[in-house]
Amino acid sequence: EQQVQQSPASLVLQEAENAELQCSFSIFTNQVQWFYQRPGGRLVSLLYNPSGTKQSGRLTSTTVIKERRSSLHISSSQITDSGTYLCALSNYNVLYFGSGTKLTVEP
Amino acid sequence: NAGVIQTPRHKVTGKGQEATLWCEPISGHSAVFWYRQTIVQGLEFLTYFRNQAPIDDSGMPKERFSAQMPNQSHSTLKIQSTQPQDSAVYLCASRRDRTNTEVFFGKGTRLTVV
Structure with missing residues (x-):
């Protein structure tokens, strides 16, 4: 069973639309961190x-630990926002990653 | 602040050869992590050091893989007798301390085993 689940797996938007990415988790955590990655690129920390x-x-992140969920809201999307967004959780030590949401923003 | 530095950026090895990957964490960071990323498996945790001591290596393949942190400024990941399935991007990350601070990643080393 995957400990961190993200939805949707992929999302296509028109430029200027808003996006809502979801992350749910089955493990105890006290830290949620959102990352962004372009193909072949570095994992960039967006929000801790x-x-x-x-x-x-x-970018706005909302985390409700007792409900075991976090969301990332992207407003007024831009073409350069295209890439993969990853949710990661920590239980004081290791970061556990979801599979990511692949976002494509079209003109 | 140059961030987490990983060298080399790309490495090609022949099957059966050894590969050593290097990581320089952000100065002052006491926690260092190694991850492996592939398209199929995504991001996989390998091992974790805190204050140079190995804390958790539960993700490390028991054979052929080893990691060390001889001093606070660098860590190495060594893969012996590399196999094609070891081909991946190996990522190093660091964090200031244990009290839930942000984790920062390097650009990774792309290892290709031919």
Whole structure:
């Protein structure tokens, strides 16, 4: 059983639309971190959000630990937002990753 | 701050040869992680050091793989007798300390075993 599940697996948007990415988990965690990765690129930390809501630019992450879920909202999407978004959880030590959501933003 | 530095960026080895991958964590970070990424398996945890001591190596294949952290400024991942299924991007990451801070990744080393 996968400990971290992300949905949807893929998402296609028109430029300027908003996106909502979901992450649910079956393990105890006290740290949720969202990453972004382009094909062949580095894993880039987007938001580190142990709980509650955190915003960075057009990105907003909301984490509810007791419900074992986190979401990433991308507002006013841009073509350059295309890539894979990964949710990762930590239980004080190791980061466990979901399979990611592949986002494609079209003009 | 150059971030987490991994060398080489690309490595091609022949089947049966040894491969050594290097990682320099962010200065001042006490936790170092190694992950492996493939299209099929996604991101797989390999091993984790804290203050240079091995804490968790539950993801390491028991044969042929070993990791060390001889000092706080670098860690190595060694794969002996490489096999084609070892081909992957190997990622190193670091974190400042144990108290739930952000994890930062290097650009990875793409290992190809031919």
